[in-house]
Amino acid sequence: MVDIEEWNKLNSEFEEKNIKLIAVSKTKPIESIHELYDAGQRDFGENYVQELTDKHAVLSKTIKWHFIGHLQSNKVKFIAPFVYLIHAVDSYDLLTEINKYAHRNNRSINVLLQMHIADEETKFGMNEAEILAVLEQYKTNTGTLQNIKICGLMGMATNTTDEDKVRNEYKRLYSFLKHLQTTELVDKSCFNTCSMGMSSDYKIAIEEGSNMVRIGSLIFGSR
Ligand SMILES: *Cc1c(COP(=O)(O)O)cnc(C)c1O
DSSP: OOHHHHHHHHHHHHHTOOOEEEEOOOTHHHHHHHHHHTTTTOOEEOOOOOHHHHHHHHHHHTTTEEEEEOOGGHHHHTTTOOOOOOOOEHHHHHHHHHHHHHHHHTTTTEEEEEEEEOOOOTTTOOHHHHHHHHHHHHHTTTGGGGTTEEEEEEEEEEESHHHHHHHHHHHHHHHHHHHHTTSSSSSSSTOEEEEETTTTTHHHHHHHTTTTEEOOOHHOOOO
């Protein structure tokens, strides 16, 4: 069941604050996406390559698809023809693979670098030093990576009821994003997306500077 009323509420709050709402539709049926699309939602997030390509094939081509899961290099080619933003890039190798297939499809693909801010080992992403290393390598090789745009950072906080902990993790991501914006490593005209916050913690994420939230269960119901 899609909660259109909840979506309306979130959507107007976010529009006012200039925050992009990504509706996370993983595991949810086509009909639910249709319903939200008809209400006006255009940005949808998915975690699994096969599910994303299946949905893309049958849904409106005006949807902006966000890949928010962990992306394996050998699967990039399946989403490269149409994906709008890849949120969780965690290595230079993956960047080059995305660039390769973006080039083959004669397009440019937007990406975010995933920063590891949570305690849990299970969450992917890079620490500050690793992100700096990727950006330095990117800057050295910018000429060969013409088909990607690095638009900012993404992160997932620890799954905990300890709000201070979540807040501090989001603070860390936001302040690193702000720091990077003062360096020569990023293109200031586009490195400004801060993708953090989901159903359980989006309020904290927004207070800490998020301008892109990824919300699933609040809108689509639990999985
Ligand atoms: C599933 C998922 C979400 C949405 O989670 P909800 O708790 O349903 O809002 C957000 N971000 C990522 C990376 C996810 O995998």
